[in-house]
Amino acid sequence: MALSLEELEAAIIEKATKSPKPQLYIKDFYKCDPDAKPRQIKNVANDLVKKGELMFWSSGSTTMYARPDRIKDEEGSEGIN
Numbered sequence: 001m002a003l004s005l006e007e008l009e010a011a012i013i014e015k016a017t018k019s020p021k022p023q024l025y026i027k028d029f030y031k032c033d034p035d036a037k038p039r040q041i042k043n044v045a046n047d048l049v050k051k052g053e054l055m056f057w058s059s060g061s062t063t064m065y066a067r068p069d070r071i072k073d074e075e076g077s078e079g080i081n
Helices: 005-018 026-032 038-051 068-075
Strands: 055-058 063-066
Touching (some): 005 038, 026 038, 055 068
Antiparallel strands (some): 055 063
């Protein structure tokens, strides 16, 4: 049974927060709800970007998703005062 929209959002945020890698491909979120179609997962992830829960991260050749606080920590933008 597919997750509700709120449950799917929570699962994606949890995956992005707890993943060993700070940046994730959209396909990494497919495991959050195996019953959901890939387009639905992408739409929810994009909505989370609009809400500020996730952000796009680009390596130059590919676009990934990440939690804003994890990217700042990883890139050293914050933490050392």
